[in-house]
Amino acid sequence: MIARDLIKGSVAVIGVGAVGSIITYALNEADIKPVLIHRNARVAELYREHGVKVEIPSEGERIIEGLHTTYDSIQPGSIGLAFICVKAYNVRNVLSKLPRLLNKDSILVMCQNGLGSTELAEKIVGPNNVLQAIIGFGANRVSRHEVRLTGIGPSYVGPKCKGVPSTLHAVAKHVSELLRVINFIYVDESEGYRWVKLGINAGINPVTAILGVKNGVVSDDAYARSVALAAANEVKEVAIAKGVFLPKDPANALLSVARNTAENYSSMLQDVRSGRRTEVDYINGSVYLEGLKVGRACLVNYTLWNIVKSLERIRSRSMTR
Numbered sequence: 608m609i610a611r612d613l614i615k616g617s618v619a620v621i622g623v624g625a626v627g628s629i630i631t632y633a634l635n636e637a638d639i640k641p642v643l644i645h646r647n648a649r650v651a652e653l654y655r656e657h658g659v660k661v662e663i664p665s666e667g668e669r670i671i672e673g674l675h676t677t678y679d680s681i682q683p684g685s686i687g688l689a690f691i692c693v694k695a696y697n698v699r700n701v702l703s704k705l706p707r708l709l710n711k712d713s714i715l716v717m718c719q720n721g722l723g724s725t726e727l728a729e730k731i732v733g734p735n736n737v738l739q740a741i742i743g744f745g746a747n748r749v750s751r752h753e754v755r756l757t758g759i760g761p762s763y764v765g766p767k768c769k770g771v772p773s774t775l776h777a778v779a780k781h782v783s784e785l786l787r788v789i790n791f792i793y794v795d796e797s798e799g800y801r802w803v804k805l806g807i808n809a810g811i812n813p814v815t816a817i818l819g820v821k822n823g824v825v826s827d828d829a830y831a832r833s834v835a836l837a838a839a840n841e842v843k844e845v846a847i848a849k850g851v852f853l854p855k856d857p858a859n860a861l862l863s864v865a866r867n868t869a870e871n872y873s874s875m876l877q878d879v880r881s882g883r884r885t886e887v888d889y890i891n892g893s894v895y896l897e898g899l900k901v902g903r904a905c906l907v908n909y910t911l912w913n914i915v916k917s918l919e920r921i922r923s924r925s926m927t928r
C-alpha cells in the first residue's frame with residue numbers, strides 16, 4: 608500500500624498555536640495543506656484574514672497554508688489523521704467534538720506534555736487509533752498570528768505500547784516521514800519517551816516558574832538543581848514501578864536540556880507570568896497521583912504541584928484586579 612493511502616481522510620491540525628503552527632509548516636513542506644480547526648467561526652475568520660507567520664531559524668519567515676475552519680463546517684467522518692495540538696486542559700473539550708468528524712480508521716496524534724491526554728483519546732477512539740508525539744522542538748507565540756521556532760531536538764512519534772496493529776505502526780512511520788523537516792523519528796513504543804520528557808518537565812518547569820529564572824539556572828545553581836533532579840528521580844521511580852522502559856535516564860536528560868536551553872524561559876514560567884493556567888496538573892500533579900497508584904509518595908512533585916497552583920491563583924487574581 609502507498610504510505611499516504613494509510614490515511615483514510617483529510618489531515619487536520621487542531622489547536623493552531625505554537626506547536627500546531629510548526630506542525631503545519633512541516634506538513635506544508637511535505638506538500639500537505641491540512642484542515643486547521645479553530646474553536647469558533649470568529650477565530651477561524653481572524654486566521655483566514657491574518658494567516659499565521661512562522662519564523663524558522665535557517666529558513667526565515669513563512670505563512671502556513673491550510674483550510675482555516677471550525678468543527679461545524681467539516682463533513683462528518685472526513686478526518687483521517689488529526690494532530691491534537693491544544694494544551695492538555697483543552698483536550699477533553701476537543702475530544703468531545705471529534706466523534707462526528709472521525710471514521711473507524713481515523714488516527715489521533717496527541718502532542719501534549721505530561722500525562723492524561725493519550726488516555727482520554729484512547730477512551731474516545733480506542734488504543735489502536737492513537738499515536739503519541741513527544742515534542743522535542745521548542746516554539747513560542749510571538750503574537751497571536753506569529754510563531755517562532757526556538758530550537759529543534761528530536762521528536763518521537765509512535766504508538767504508546769507495542770502490540771497494536773501493524774497499520775498503526777505504518778501510520779506512525781508515515782507521520783515521521785511527513786514531519787522529517789522538524790526531526791520527527793518513528794519509535795515502535797513511545798511510552799518511555801513520554802516518561803523521560805515528563806521527568807524533564809517535572810523538574811525544569813516548576814523550578815523555573817517558582818524562581819522566575821531561565822532554564823540554565825537549573826543546571827548552574829546547586830539548590831535549584833537538587834530540587835529539579837529530585838523531581839525527575841521520582842518520575843523515574845514511578846515509571847520503573849509501572850514497568851515503563853525508559854530509553855534515557857530522566858535526570859541526565861533534564862540536565863542536558865537545561866544546559867541546551869539555558870537562555871530560554873520555560874512555558875510554565877511564561878504561563879505564570881501571563882496569568883494563564885499552567886499544565887502543572889498534568890505534569891507534577893499526575894506524577895504524584897500515578898505514584899500513589901504504585902505505592903510511591905512523590906513528595907517533591909506534590910510540593911512543586913501545590914506551589915505552582917498557588918502561584919497560578921495569586922497571579923491570575925492580581926491580573927484581574
Ligand SMILES: NC(=O)c1ccc[n+]([C@@H]2O[C@H](COP(=O)([O-])OP(=O)(O)OC[C@H]3O[C@@H](n4cnc5c(N)ncnc54)[C@H](OP(=O)(O)O)[C@@H]3O)[C@@H](O)[C@H]2O)c1
Nearest residue numbers: 622623624625626645646693694695697719720742745746
Ligand atoms: N510550545 C512548545 O514548544 C511545546 C513543546 C513541547 C510540547 N508542547 C505541548 O504542546 C501542547 C500545545 O502547546 P502550545 O505551546 O502549542 O500551546 P498554544 O500556543 O497555547 O496553542 C494551543 C492552541 O490551541 C487553541 N485551542 C484551545 N482550545 C481549542 C479548541 N477547543 N479547539 C481548537 N483550538 C483550541 C488555542 O487557541 P487560543 O489561543 O484561542 O486559546 C491555541 O491556539 C501543550 O500540551 C504543550 O505542553 C509545547
